[in-house]
Amino acid sequence: MQLENWLGLGSIAFFVLFVLVTSSLYFFMFDDPNTSDLPINPDNFANPKILQFISITIAPGGILAAVAFILSKYYGSKRIGMMILIDGIVLLAGMAFCQTLVDKIHDSYITDTVLIVPPLFMVLSAPVMYFGIRLMKVRKTRPKKEYF
Numbered sequence: 421m422q423l424e425n426w427l428g429l430g431s432i433a434f435f436v437l438f439v440l441v442t443s444s445l446y447f448f449m450f451d452d453p454n455t456s457d458l459p460i461n462p463d464n465f466a467n468p469k470i471l472q473f474i475s476i477t478i479a480p481g482g483i484l485a486a487v488a489f490i491l492s493k494y495y496g497s498k499r500i501g502m503m504i505l506i507d508g509i510v511l512l513a514g515m516a517f518c519q520t521l522v523d524k525i526h527d528s529y530i531t532d533t534v535l536i537v538p539p540l541f542m543v544l545s546a547p548v549m550y551f552g553i554r555l556m557k558v559r560k561t562r563p564k565k566e567y568f
Contacts, residue, residue: 427488428503435507439514441473442537446521449529450516467533476496481507482548489551496558505552512545 445466453460485504492500520539 423426424492425487426495426499427484428477431481431484431507432503432510434477434484435510436479436480436514438473439510441477442470443514443518443521445469445473446518446525446534449525449534451522452526453528458518465527466531470533470537474537480512485548485551489555493555495556498556501552501554501556501558502551503552504555505549508545508547508549508552511548512542515539515545517543524557550560 449466453465485507488500489504515538519542522535523537525534
């Protein structure tokens with residue numbers, strides 16, 4: 421397989437990982453922090469975790485998707501375009517699911533970051549899907565034949 425294919429598969433893995441860790445964090449915040457056995461400061465819990473998840477998962481995934489796009493944008497590739505499109509669909513669906521979980525989060529965990537992350541990444545999934553579709557529509561150029 422070419423390098424672009426591996427980069428596309430890696431970006432899908434990072435996008436799925438971001439959706440999974442964000443939704444698991446939102447599930448964790450359902451409970452009252454006073455009933456937990458863990459010493460949790462709810463005022464300073466969600467913001468660092470969400471920023472950590474963004475920097476560990478979605479940022480490298482976005483970089484891998486961008487590099488795969490750049491490497492294959494001149495000759496076009498339906499496979500790489502489909503992988504980038506899947507990245508956008510996974511991000512949109514996962515953040516839509518996380519948006520449904522926001523209402524169930526305990527009030528002490530609610531911060532601006534918790535509220536803004538799902539809509540922000542739903543909006544950011546649109547350009548990812550656009551570039552995936554754009555890459556799928558690029559036609560391969562015919563090589564110039566030299567007879568003499």
